[in-house]
Amino acid sequence: MSRELLVRPRIRPRVAVVLVYTAAMCMNGLDATIVNPALFAVARSFGEPVAAAGTVETAFLVALAAALPVAGWLGDRLGTKRVFLGSLALFTAASAACGLAPDLGTLVLGRAVQGVAGGLLTPVGMTLLFRTFPPHERVKLAKVLVVPTALMPALGPPLGGFLTEHLSWHWLFFVNVPVGVLAVLLGGFGLPPRSEAPAGAFDVRGFLLATPGLGLLSYALGFGPSLGWTAPAVAVSGVLGAGLLVAAVRDQLRSPEPLLRIRLLSDRVFGAAGLLALLTAAGLMGVLFVFPLLYQAALGASALDAGLSVFPEALGLMLASQAVDRLLPRTGPRLLAAVALPVAAAVCGMLAVPGVAESAWAVRGLMFCVGLVLGTAVLTVQIAGFADISPADTGQAMGLFTIVRTLGGALGIAAGAAVIAGFGGSAAREGSPGPYRAAILLTAGFVAVSTLVALRLPRDAPAPPPLPEDDARSPAVPGEGARQ
Incomplete structure (x- = not known):
């Protein structure tokens, strides 16, 4: 057997990119929600008050937000493959350290390291994915993008509760280790080396302004x-x-x-996609935050019932990936998003209609529709928004897009909570559904407003690049089309 056959990789580079990206993003998406049900057990394990255990999530979220501004520059400077696998290895090691933490301080430190690694993983991983697949092929990525962004965060709370109850909270972190190790090994051998556009000098002043600013606001x-x-x-x-x-x-x-090429947002399509990402994230995260509160405080449901009530949203998002794959090439981004967004706003608004929340099956059906319709719009925006972004600018653009989407989700939750506290006052404390329904209508309003922005998306889906001039002028060869 020749030396060439012995060293030839068994996994195609594109397949390796998809597998490693999916594994890493699933870990990151799951870790964002899996710890929440275990905070009481963590506090009791270390003999600390529950409020102190909340710093476990504070450290993760703030560190994740603070790492986002440097992700694009690091990817261009050191290479997306190197930064992605380095971040994945750091995330895996921090997961093991969290599981082995002997005290709360060590656990908080480990979660902060996880947050930094997770903040780099998302934009750099998306950059690696989008640089591997040209714009006209990204429609098929909808099936890949939706798994870590929809299914894993929805699985986090029930899985976290199950592991904490039947094993221990330490396993919330140990589950990442074998997946992370296998993903790093697969990426090391399977990901193709890439030559990135040269990055400029590090913008120290921009870093000192943007990083603490984003962390504090988050x-x-x-x-x-x-x-x-x-x-x-x-x-x-x-x-x-x-x-x-x-x-x-x-x-x-x-x-x-x-450090952040904010001028990229002046591009008509990418700027519209960024604003759509902010509004749709605010609507989606807002309704997922408010409705379980309505279900519990106003209707007397248990925490488990409230969590399960929103789970069909993840199933709808999974189906949305199939819908985008089939509809986007036929309808184009503008029409698909402009139809899906007002329907999604109406579905979210129906959750606030008196009598709807009292029906468990009505809630499940509406949550499934939220995931299906709003997920279709979100995936459409994410794919279409980068059609005109050059490969050299993809890393910076992905960093900006991730920052905007993260802030949008936080804004939706904060706005919903502000309505409940301010508009409801004592009524919210007494279990009246009015303030919660008003907050749901506000989140539906975010989605409704985004419909106007969707009209700035391109009419047509990304098309394959034209054939080289020499190929276009050469005579057709019988049977050549079949071979292509």
């Missing part, structure tokens, strides 16, 4: 609903974070070599 939006918007930590973080981000935007627009 903390305020994430914990304002539970700690109170007037709590000193939340109020100071929100004001300081927003101020730093405003200063960062001004600085990045003036910088010759910015």
Whole structure:
């Protein structure tokens, strides 16, 4: 057997990219929600109050948000393959450290490292995926994109509760280790080496403004609903974070070599996709946050029932990937999103209709429709928004897109909580459904407004690139089309 056959990889590079990306994003998506049901057990294990155990999630979310601004630059500077596999290895090692943590401080530190690695994984992994597949082939990626973004976060709470009850909370982190090790090995041998566009000098000033700004604002939006918007930590973080981000935007627009190429948002299609990502994430995350509260506080359901009530949304999202694969090439992004978004807004609004939430099967059906219709729009936007972005700019564009989407989700949750607290007042505490229904209508409003932005999407789906000039002028060869 020749040396060439001995060293030839058994897994095609494209297959390896899809497998490694899916494994990494599933770990990252699952880890964002799997710990929530176990915080009480974690606190009891270390003899700490439950409020102290909340720092486990605080560390993860803030570190994840803070890592996003540097993801694009690192991918261009060191290479997407190297940064992606390095982040995946760091995430896996941090998972093992969290599972072995002897005290709460060590666990919080491990979760912070997980957050940094997770903040790099998402945009760099998407960049690797989109640079591997040209625009006209990305429609088929809908089946890949939806698994970690829809199914894994929905599986997190029930899986976390099951592992904590039947094994221990340590297994919430140990489950990542074998998957991560196999993914790193597969990526090391199977991912193709890539030559990236040269990155400029590191923008220190942009980093010092954007990174703490995004982290502080994410903390305020994430914990304002539970700690109170007037709590000193939340109020100071929100004001300081927003101020730093405003200063960062001004600085990045003036910088010759910015850390974040915000000017990419001036592109008609990508700018519309970014705004759509913010609005749809606000609507989706808002309704997923508010409705379980309505189900529990106003209707007397258990926490398990509330969690299971929103699970059909993930199933609808899974089916949405099939719908996008078939519909997007025929209808084009503009028509598909412009039809799906108002329908999604109407479905979300129906959850606030009196009498609907009292029917378990009505809730399941509507949640399935939310995932199906809104998921179709979200995947369409994600695929179409990058059609005109060059491979050299894909890393920076993906970092911006991820930041905007993350802030949109936090904004939806914060807005829903603000309506419940401010509009409802004592009625919310007494279990009246009115404030919760008002908050659901607000989240539906985010989706409805996004319909206007969808009209800026391109009319046609991305087409294959034209044949080279020499091929176009050469005479047709009988049977050549069949071979292609």
